[in-house]
Amino acid sequence: MPDTTAHPRNDAEHRDATDPLASLRTRFVIPDETLVYLDGNSLGRLSKASLDRVQDVVAGEWGDRLIRSWNERWQTLPQTVGDFLGEHFLGAAPGQVVVSDSTSVNLYKLASAALDARPDRDVIVSDANNFPTDRYVLEGLAASRGLELKLVEFDELLGPTAEQLRAVLDERTALVSLSQVDYRSAALADLAAVNQVVHEAGALVLWDLCHSAGSVPIELDASGTDFAVGCTYKYLNGGPGSPAFLYVNASLIDAVRQPIWGWYGQRDQFAMGQGYDPVPSATRFLVGTPQVVGVSLVDAGAQVLAEVGIKPLRDKGVALTEYAIELFDAWLAPLGFSLGSPRDSAVRGSHVSVRHPEAYRICRALIEEHNVIPDFRTPDRVRLGMAPATTRFVDVWDAFDAMRRIVETKAYEQIDPTRADVT
Amino acid sequence: MPDTTAHPRNDAEHRDATDPLASLRTRFVIPDETLVYLDGNSLGRLSKASLDRVQDVVAGEWGDRLIRSWNERWQTLPQTVGDFLGEHFLGAAPGQVVVSDSTSVNLYKLASAALDARPDRDVIVSDANNFPTDRYVLEGLAASRGLELKLVEFDELLGPTAEQLRAVLDERTALVSLSQVDYRSAALADLAAVNQVVHEAGALVLWDLCHSAGSVPIELDASGTDFAVGCTYKYLNGGPGSPAFLYVNASLIDAVRQPIWGWYGQRDQFAMGQGYDPVPSATRFLVGTPQVVGVSLVDAGAQVLAEVGIKPLRDKGVALTEYAIELFDAWLAPLGFSLGSPRDSAVRGSHVSVRHPEAYRICRALIEEHNVIPDFRTPDRVRLGMAPATTRFVDVWDAFDAMRRIVETKAYEQIDPTRADVT
Incomplete structure (x- = not known):
């Protein structure tokens, strides 16, 4: 005993x-x-501020102000909440983060944009034990484009290391997509070291921050990260299935395009003109009408943490x-x-x-x-x-x-x- | 005067x-x-039931039951609310409708699936004055696949007619994507007649029901529709940016795959296994974690109308x-x-x-x-x-x-x- x-x-x-x-x-x-809740990394708890906010958004902004709220509050929510997350949790200067869609859809958009930016390369590298949706999304992209998805076996307690990646990456590598914190072991990868090795190979890097955002300091700009996605319903307390965020490094925004050409990425959106002409900012990574209630809850939950x-x-x-x-x-x-x-x-x-x-x-x-x-x-x-x-x-x-x-x-x-x- | x-x-x-x-x-x-609100076709009003429901979902299901609600209530929400919309508003038998993502993302998923199902054809046909996001999404798909997007000028007061389409469609046509109700004129297309002409040409059809769902009787099954998408924040009163629905005809579900291979479309999801193996049902058109608050609000809003x-x-x-x-x-x-x-x-x-x-x-x-x-x-x-x-x-x-x-x-x-x- x-x-x-x-x-x-x-x-x-x-x-x-x-x-x-x-x-x-x-x-x-x-x-x-009396409940011992040790699953806040799967679904974070509800803040009192979120409960107030959802009432304000639903009864006030929707019920009372109706369509007027689009001009008064909602139209730029994905960008303002994105910038807020960037400042307080992601180490990202304004203009690089938006809150929209799900992590999986964002991963698809950014991985696709990255592959388009490396048209002469034909290998995607990821972790054989990466979170399933990451692997499936990359597998689908590889299948549709005739690329190879190389899944590397990393030590579960070490996670993806720059050293091990250096041996795998070469001039065929277009994209390396990894999770910063392993969803099983919590192994925390070294963003800057991995980014450097990926860039030395001429490839682009896309990080999944689902299990790190809101619990671990992240320096996307300083580490030279190209792309990142992450969910907001874990440590950021955004609520079940809340919209995800995506980050695109400012140096890449104008050079890349995502594959889903929706009207919220369009310049002069309400001209409703012919021909897709994406906004020259991170707004081009938006697609459909923003999930107002969801994005508002992300904002409310994250603000409580940002105060600390x-x-x-x-x-x-x-x-x-x-x-x-x-x-x-x-x-x-x-x-x-x-x-x-x-x-x-x-x-x-x-x-x-x-x-x-x-x-x-x-x-x-x-x-x-x-x-x-x-x-x-x-x-x-x-x-x-x-x-x-x-x-x-x-x-x-x-x-x-x-x-x-x-x-x-x-x-x-x-x-x-x-x-x-x-x- | x-x-x-x-x-x-x-x-x-x-x-x-x-x-x-x-x-x-x-x-x-x-x-x-005293407010004369004539924009319910852009953002429908808030029902009292929705106000109660959002409180139940946020305070009760999220705040109190926490992660347990996934098993107790949330895991099948996209399908149950989809079936509900199918029964009351879309003329669709169970198992063909799910509520997820935005209209634009759903249009991308289904148009891509349809194009994959017609690999030997190289033309997409749509309406030159279709809602912008529809045109942009199709334009992006055409550009990435080297297809031609043929935009037809229809009479604004007639909308897309079977007769005019018959003259345009041929053995090169893979997909015809149109809106049932014109967002400018409200011209209402004849689903069954258009579907027949499209099918005679060997092509597939994808309808956007944004401006019809909840205000016009729709018979997706009886009209022989292949695919449809639509938003829920207009006549269905789902709230700002609420998740959209998609419909895939039962006869096509097992034969087609959408391009974004997310874990919510995976068979035996929590085995977290290797290799994407999509569920043999409309669930395969889901991608990321469902937007619980949003889908619940769709349900609450639509239920008020379904009673009538x-x-x-x-x-x-x-x-x-x-x-x-x-x-x-x-x-x-x-x-x-x-x-x-x-x-x-x-x-x-x-x-x-x-x-x-x-x-x-x-x-x-x-x-x-x-x-x-x-x-x-x-x-x-x-x-x-x-x-x-x-x-x-x-x-x-x-x-x-x-x-x-x-x-x-x-x-x-x-x-x-x-x-x-x-x-």
């Missing part, structure tokens, strides 16, 4: 009491204080994940778990995966018996997301204590092993 | 008093009863547009206006355009001096949308009376003719 006396719950309580971000949690709607700033959020994320690994070592390692995340916080995002052959049933037991919500990730990972804005140290303690007890007592054996969807 | 005594306002009041749908207006949020049914809504729309034309003939024709819409309600959607060289300044005067909201459509159209659910006969009377007075007194001369965006 692991020794639990060395890690009493009041130690976690003390960490919460001295946490400089503790009060941030009060800005969120938390109907059940990404640096303190990152510090809290590091403290939470370090505490999780401390408890892992003390309690779970002796019970047959292995750590599925990097030990060094400098190369780790804001979640921790622990691996166990019975991970699926452990997840179900956590949910059904302990009011703890983790995420199961096939085949053997219990993924625990520490959203810096709302996760407490006692949440980490309670979750690890529950896992310890579930495995010690083999309580998971009571759970039907037939897998249902766990999102 | 036109004779106004023959058309007193109390005649309009009488029509409202005897309107069987009059009470439907009470189901909507109407903060300003499309047939009574259409009858009301016809009565409103006929009344508008009656007032046009009496008051506006003598003042130099021309009618920009068909006179026969059988071939007219639910809006009426009146044309005048000073249309832009007349629109501004209506908005600024008369609390009437029309839509300006370049270069000389005042477009008046009669949303059957919320437009009153007195709204029509007030708008036409205001236009009459603005032109009689030349009040529009006080308005700056410099055009700003009018959406």
Whole structure:
């Protein structure tokens, strides 16, 4: 039996009491204080400001002002909220980020634009274990254009490294598309180092920031990133299926075109003229009518975090994940778990995966018996997301204590092993 | 001076008093009863049910249930709301409609799928005056594939006719993409007749239903339609930038693939496996994570209309547009206006355009001096949308009376003719 006396719950309580971000949690709607929610990296919590904002947008801007709101507020929302994300979370100067569509659609648009910009090259490089939608989108583009999609096996705990990529890239490489934070292990890639290797090979780079935006400081401009996409419903608290963002480096905007020529990318849009003539700005990456309610919720959620700033959020994320690994070592390692995340916080995002052959049933037991919500990730990972804005140290303690007890007592054996969807 | 005594306002009041749908207006949020809102075909009004629903979805499903709502409610929203629209508004049996993305993105997906299904043909046919985003999307697809986009000039008051198309289509035609209701004139195309001509030429057809869905009975299955898209923020009252719908005829679903291979179209999605393998249903036309708040608002708005049914809504729309034309003939024709819409309600959607060289300044005067909201459509159209659910006969009377007075007194001369965006 692991020794639990060395890690009493009041130690976690003390960490919460001295946490400089503790009060941030009060800005969120938390109907059940006993719920241990460790899935904010899949769906972030609702802020009170978002609840107010959706009422303002729906009842006021839509219900009362009706079509007038397009001129009064909505027409430039994708750009103003994009610039806001760029300034506070992405290290991007104004004019390079817009909020629109889904991550998958944005990835398609930007990957397609990048491939058009490298017409003499015929290889796309990605991570064999990249998030599925990234792989599928790239696979579809490769198939339609007769290109090769080269999927590289990276070490799950290291993620994509400049060194390993250097051996793979060559004059055939058009595009390298990777995730900054691995959705399984939280391995955090080095943007600048990878970008440099990609550019030395004459290729373009497209980053997926879904698991980093809002939890890890990102410097898109300073790192020389070409393209990036990311979702807003995880650490940015934009709500279920909220619109995604995309970034195009200012040096590329005028030179590239995306494939879906919609009217929101058109110069002099309401002239409704003949011939597509895209705006000479990031607006050319918009397509259809902006999702007003969705973009407004992204704005509201992100503003709460921006008041604090990404640096303190990152510090809290590091403290939470370090505490999780401390408890892992003390309690779970002796019970047959292995750590599925990097030990060094400098190369780790804001979640921790622990691996166990019975991970699926452990997840179900956590949910059904302990009011703890983790995420199961096939085949053997219990993924625990520490959203810096709302996760407490006692949440980490309670979750690890529950896992310890579930495995010690083999309580998971009571759970039907037939897998249902766990999102 | 036109004779106004023959058309007193109390005649309009009488029509409202005897309107069987009059009470439907009470189901909507109407903060300003003096506002004459004739732009419900650009942005439909907010229903009270939608206001309740957004609170339930945001505070309840997101704020309280968090990630659990994916399994409890959200995972199949695009399909269930799609089937609902199919049953009540589109004449489509279950399994052929999903709600996702924007109209432009859906048009891109389906046009691309159709072109892939006709690889030996190299011409896309559309309307030279089709809504801009449709033309741009098709132009982009033609450019990327080296195809010809043939834009046909149809009579604005007739819209695309089977006869005129028969002369244009041939063995080179891969795809015909048209709007059912012309966004300028409201000319209503004959789906079945056009579909037959397209199919006789061996081509596929893709309809844009933006200006018909929710106001005109549509029979996608019975008319033999191959593909359709449409927006939900006009007559369906889904809210600003709400997600669009797409329809693929059951006979084609398994045979075609769309170009954006996202994880929501993947079979056994959470296996997160290698290789895109699309679901053998309309689900394969989904891409990224569904816009939950947006799709829920589509559902709420459409349900209010579905309680009444499309047939009574259409009858009301016809009565409103006929009344508008009656007032046009009496008051506006003598003042130099021309009618920009068909006179026969059988071939007219639910809006009426009146044309005048000073249309832009007349629109501004209506908005600024008369609390009437029309839509300006370049270069000389005042477009008046009669949303059957919320437009009153007195709204029509007030708008036409205001236009009459603005032109009689030349009040529009006080308005700056410099055009700003009018959406």
